Amino acid sequence: MYDANRLVVGFDLDMTLVDSRDGIVACMQSALGSRGVTATPEQLWPLIGAPLLDNLAHFLPADQVEAAADDYRADYLVRAIEMTVPLAGARELVQAIHGAGGTVLVVSAKNPPAVTATLEHVGISPDVVVGDLFGHDKSAPLREHGATSYVGDHVGDIQAARAAGVTAVGVTSGPADADALRTAGADLVVDDLCELVPRLAELAAD
Template sequence: MASTTRRPAPTVGFDLDMTLIDSRPGIRACYLALTERTGTYVDADLAVTRLGPPLEEELAHWFPAEDIAATADLYREMYPSYAVAATPALPGAREAVEAVREAGGRAIVVTAKYEPNAKLHLAHLGIEPDAVIGDLWAEQKAVALREHDADVYVGDHVGDVRGARAAGARSVAVASGPCDAEELRAAGADVVLADLTEFPRWLAGYREGDADGPAAARA
């Protein structure tokens, strides 16, 4: 039975890639351009199936260790020209952020993406969180989540679940990225939604004291 105690306005953290935005088309285009620029083949179609971890982890599949730092710098420099305009918001992204605002809360973005490029995506799409913190992955995300007193963290990857748990925040996972619902539950997600279109209803239930939100909204 749900509690009758209404929770205060929450601070909600959101991951970026494959949570708020479908970054696959833009990242694919950037990897193709990187291949052309460097002469080193990157399987762009494969790379976009495993988004989430830091860029350097993906580059390690294709470049020798001594070249990774410089190649990452080059990729990030090229990224705005190839990736930003090609990247759409995922269904429900704007509505999810707005739902937090309508509840009187704060919406922040905590992402492993290079922070200046993360901000370019959000500005291009007209999504305006209260704060954007980049360059953090998995448990490292807990630093920003704790700093901003986040009650909830929403992400698509098992690394996001780990970050939420490390911060003591409720982990709301969306099965819109490379990890399916079963993987997300196994990693310890408190709630698994199909995508962000279900988030406003979940948040309403959470505010009313239901620990997991409406049962029908869970994937």
């Protein structure tokens, strides 16, 4: 048993709560293609979850990155939201946390308007949404909101949880496999969020 006040679960967004790969790839290819650059899904897939400017900088000269990011963000709100679906167990896990009296926060590298639009589209209602943060930078809102655990698919998410001093939970729905997540310091690794629904005690504070 646990005190509901000590169940505050943070989540990454892309490839943790939602499968957004098709929309991300389509918008990246459009932003790059308009600048004469071709990128395959295989090249883009490992980058999902990292900051947009960093990802674009893999393919474009520095003086084109900001404009490409503006194009990507505008295109994303028009096209990619509708292409996004919840991952297995995402809605059920969020509902279980709320049903137990706990708090849900989403901390993502995606910009806040896209985070909010994506969550509304897939029917997930967190208590707190924070955007534009990646890796260790995510630890600040986790500490601020009293998170007891953080769930993510990227090694940067695990690093954020460790930096915040909370339980680090890796899910293998993204580019990183179980070994990579454990090497980064994950306390727990699951294949999908369905596995966590009956395990809320492991996401709460001791």
